[in-house]
Amino acid sequence: MEPYELSVQQTHELLVNREISAEELTRSYLERIQRLDPQIKSYVTTSEELALEQARDADRRIKTGEGLTPLTGIPYAAKDSLSTRGIPTTCSSKILENYKPFYDCTAIRKLKSTGAVLLGKNNMDEFGMGSSTENSGFFTTRNPWNFDHVPGGSSGGSAAAVAAGLAPFTLGEDTGGSVRHPASFCGVTGLKTTYGRVSRYGLLPLVSSFDTIGPMARSAYDVALVLEAIAGHDPKDSTSRVEAIQPYSEILKKTENLRGLRIGIPKEYFVEGLDAEMEAALRAAIKQLESLGARAVEVSLPHTQYAIPVYYLILFAEASSNLAKYDGVRFGLSERNVDSLLDVYLKTREKGFGAETKRRIMLGTFALSAGYYDAYYLKAQKVRTLIRQDFEKAFETCDALITPVAPTTAFRIGEKITNPLDMYLSDVFVVAVNLAGIPALSVPCGISKGLPIGMQIMGPHLSEEMLLRIGYMYQSQTDWHTKHPPCWND
Numbered sequence: 001m002e003p004y005e006l007s008v009q010q011t012h013e014l015l016v017n018r019e020i021s022a023e024e025l026t027r028s029y030l031e032r033i034q035r036l037d038p039q040i041k042s043y044v045t046t047s048e049e050l051a052l053e054q055a056r057d058a059d060r061r062i063k064t065g066e067g068l069t070p071l072t073g074i075p076y077a078a079k080d081s082l083s084t085r086g087i088p089t090t091c092s093s094k095i096l097e098n099y100k101p102f103y104d105c106t107a108i109r110k111l112k113s114t115g116a117v118l119l120g121k122n123n124m125d126e127f128g129m130g131s132s133t134e135n136s137g138f139f140t141t142r143n144p145w146n147f148d149h150v151p152g153g154s155s156g157g158s159a160a161a162v163a164a165g166l167a168p169f170t171l172g173e174d175t176g177g178s179v180r181h182p183a184s185f186c187g188v189t190g191l192k193t194t195y196g197r198v199s200r201y202g203l204l205p206l207v208s209s210f211d212t213i214g215p216m217a218r219s220a221y222d223v224a225l226v227l228e229a230i231a232g233h234d235p236k237d238s239t240s241r242v243e244a245i246q247p248y249s250e251i252l253k254k255t256e257n258l259r260g261l262r263i264g265i266p267k268e269y270f271v272e273g274l275d276a277e278m279e280a281a282l283r284a285a286i287k288q289l290e291s292l293g294a295r296a297v298e299v300s301l302p303h304t305q306y307a308i309p310v311y312y313l314i315l316f317a318e319a320s321s322n323l324a325k326y327d328g329v330r331f332g333l334s335e336r337n338v339d340s341l342l343d344v345y346l347k348t349r350e351k352g353f354g355a356e357t358k359r360r361i362m363l364g365t366f367a368l369s370a371g372y373y374d375a376y377y378l379k380a381q382k383v384r385t386l387i388r389q390d391f392e393k394a395f396e397t398c399d400a401l402i403t404p405v406a407p408t409t410a411f412r413i414g415e416k417i418t419n420p421l422d423m424y425l426s427d428v429f430v431v432a433v434n435l436a437g438i439p440a441l442s443v444p445c446g447i448s449k450g451l452p453i454g455m456q457i458m459g460p461h462l463s464e465e466m467l468l469r470i471g472y473m474y475q476s477q478t479d480w481h482t483k484h485p486p487c488w489n490d
Helices: 008-016 022-040 048-064 106-114 156-163 180-186 220-230 248-253 276-291 302-325 341-352 355-368 374-394 420-425 431-436 464-477
Strands: 043-046 075-079 117-122 169-174 189-192 212-217 262-266 295-299 400-404 440-448 451-458
Touching: 008 022, 008 048, 008 220, 022 043, 022 048, 022 075, 022 117, 043 156, 048 117, 075 106, 075 156, 106 117, 106 169, 106 220, 117 156, 156 169, 156 180, 156 212, 169 180, 169 189, 169 220, 180 189, 180 440, 180 451, 189 220, 189 464, 212 220, 220 248, 220 440, 220 464, 248 464, 262 276, 276 295, 276 400, 276 440, 276 451, 276 464, 302 355, 302 374, 302 420, 302 431, 355 374, 374 431, 400 464, 440 464, 451 464
Parallel strands: 075 117, 075 169, 262 295, 262 400
Antiparallel strands: 043 117, 169 212, 189 212, 189 440, 400 451, 440 451
């Protein structure tokens, strides 16, 4: 087997047995990126020099056994909203095209301490504003399963890289489905973590009360290995959770069934408009979980119908505030052909931001303006509380929830980009999780017309262990996560 065909765990075994060196492994991935990614466009930046330097350091660790971890020598990539020292961190926006941070975000720093090897940064919707990676300021990423279709968003480049074998795992960021949505569209496993479970320090913010960092890989087990490395309290992030992390991968190894687990099926998520083949795949997946010992029960999340407007109102408002700092004065793009300081602001933002980003900034500014704050933003926050309470009530009668990730499989490039409302509605099954701050896992559960289908598994706060157990056991009995796109052997 070629190195790119192996899981994180299998690659680790090759490295520690000296069957391949970390430098050889890294070079093989860099060569594959150079060969395949011009078609897929999952990477914004590759960090070849740094990757080879980190790989040589990993080889020294493996030789001496000092500081050896399950991720030592394992290549990976990160969404371009995660700060990386000396490497461009653009959020796929022209306004930050030349920005190179002087520090690593905490998640990257933790991976560096394990000996993992950073291959580069992945393309995304500009500042995370999109569900298709068509809103990148640089180029559109294509779905490895069909180049005419989107990979999802906003972490589309991160999901596409894993699906195409251009990285064993990646880090994404989930504000309103931005890990789960592309994971589903690209047929990989992606985890949206509990808010605060992974430090947000060094993550360029979109919506501070929603943003979470989470891993993507081919399997739940590989995701567990990465989560162990990046989770935990960080004093640099005031929202960071203090609860101790679990030995997720070891727990998975000891899991034999799902006996006694109650899985809730929210009736509001299985409604008219859901693709028929997708519903059939999900129903089959639920039956598979029942065969492992789980018991399915119907539950209700009555305020689900308000999730989209509430989510987007809060997103617009917080994004408007967070992006106000990109004004052409301190960092990033600065338009110099100007007549006044105000002219600097206006021309820099006009030139630097894409159409969708401008749209959301303007709508958010309106929602926060005098006379409208109470009518829009404050009311949205009150309904957000009702949505969170819906989940709390549901988890009194069940341990986890099973839902679709999206209403359809990956749509065609250009299909929704001219209709913002239609694009927003593609997030209908994922945004409530971010409103509630709970974790959720997307795992592949089928294929329809050559495109992957994802199953979403939701749980209460800090229930990542349970979600990974469910995903792991499901994948132990099915092979959807082992399927590969047509470009796999190119």
